[in-house]
Amino acid sequence: MATRLVQINMKAQDDAALGRFWAEALDWGIDSEAPGVTNLEPVGFAYPDPVAVCIDIVAYPDPKTVKNRVHLDLATTSAAHQAELVARLTDLGARPADIGQGDVPWTVMADPEGNEFCVLDPRPGHQGTGPIAAVVVDCADPRAMAGFWGEAMDWTLHEVTDDHATMRSARGVGPYLEFLRTPDTKSGWNRVHLDVRPYRGDDPAAEEARLLALGATDPGVDRSAISWTVLADPEGNEFCLLSPL
Incomplete structure (x- = not known):
């Protein structure tokens, strides 16, 4: 058994407006839109597929108050492309952000609801990733996190x-x-936060038990109204275990 990263979940006071920003920013489509939920994925995408990690934006009344532990890094192909992307994102409503990064070759920005993200300088290793170069998780111990997620998912370290x-x-x-x-x-x-999904035919209860045995914890979320399982990684970062597909 194994899971794979299929999407990130982003809370927003106005999910529709933030969805429009990110759809324009990534040149993606709005796959579905329901009251309080906006789903984004590449145009023509067949979900789930590792060529893209999709975005679910979910309405949440409280405003953002602290730096996010999870953010997106956007890929660029040249210095000119980086400058053009920063300018386009600014026109869409993003703004510069100072998180103490100092003098770095990438540009730190915040979306219209304050979610931090980076427009990276061109890097050979990120060519071919699509518009999102990386999903980045802040942590205290990268080795331990890699150990957990390397067992939790079938991704390659x-x-x-x-x-x-x-x-x-x-x-x-x-x-x-x-x-x-x-x-x-x-x-x-x-x-x-991250959303992971087992493969078709896997047993959700067995997968949950496996993740708990690896070091995940149960944050005690009421499951009565949801079809997925909320867990937390060894550093307390919540993630959702979705149904197999």
């Missing part, structure tokens, strides 16, 4: 150091999943 760990789908396509050592501590529920 590419690099592990004390400060950084990188994974990618077993097919070598789509964005990377990166764990970045930061001094910040988790505060409250994550407004952005």
